[in-house]
Amino acid sequence: MRPARRLTLTDDVYETIRAQVMDHVVAPGARINIDALARSLQVSPTPVREALARLEADGLIRKRPLAGYTASPLLTRDEFEELVEMRLILETAAARLAATRHRPAGTAALDELRAAATLPGPVPDAHGYASIAAFTAQDARFHNLLAQRSGNGMLHDAIVRLRPHLHLFRLHFPPTHYRTSGAEHHRIVDAVAAGDPDRAEAAVRDHLLAARERHLPYFRQG
Structure with a gap:
């Protein structure tokens, strides 16, 4: 050691x-x-x-x-769209499984997921990545925990390996959206807690598509 x-x-x-x-x-x-x-x-x-x-x-x-x-070079517009497509395939499947396999008795893991859903705001008097490092880490933690709740280890590993948060926040920093993203996360958790696969899948899809729209201005300006 x-x-x-x-x-x-x-x-x-x-x-x-x-x-x-x-x-x-x-x-x-x-x-x-x-x-x-x-x-x-x-x-x-x-x-x-x-x-x-x-x-x-x-x-x-x-x-x-x-x-x-x-x-590594920054994501191109085409690579960005491919990343979104991959996340839509993998993370909606993970949400369906998480909701399908949820049991009301398993509240500890659900409480952990709900706690991760709330995102911290930007750090005062910090600049660049330092101001949103905690936001980025918490956002990644939420999505990783959701994938873990699917009960499918291979699916979880595939989602984690994408490292989408590092690549997306390297493009630009949208810390003003932390409340919006957090609210979207909580809708996902509510659907999982209700044991509703359709609602959980839809909540993840809506979140990922909304996140796509939040990042598109980078490509319009670039």
Whole structure:
């Protein structure tokens, strides 16, 4: 086992580099120099490499033979639409299963899902990704918990691997929508709690399509 201090350092480096990628301090498509990054963070190259491996799994950076690491390019309009289509297929199915398999006695897991449905607002006096990091994490947590409630491990894994929140919020930051998104989340939870698969599926579809509309202005302006 690695010492706890080493794990904490790697986590810190990971969070720092992720914020730089999300804020475009490391520009989309830019090459990442491990040694230069280690010097700027005042750490050895080892935690940087470990952090980059995690960011590659997140889809935020890419590693190519003989070329090293580069920041992933931003989603194109076509890729964005494909991501929405995938989420509509996977997450509506997860919601149906969650509602179908819900039992009133299983309130602990439902309480956890309901707690995750409420999204925190932007952090005062913070800028860029730092202002919505908690919002992004909570949003992802809600969708991951909903997928988990489906009871289908493969479906849950497929939804988690999409990492949609990191890719979407890297495009632009819509923190003013946190109340709207939270209300949509609670409608999903209510449908699951009622054991109504049709209503749960419709609530997720409405939420994802509304989220699509909230992100479209980026492409109109880009």
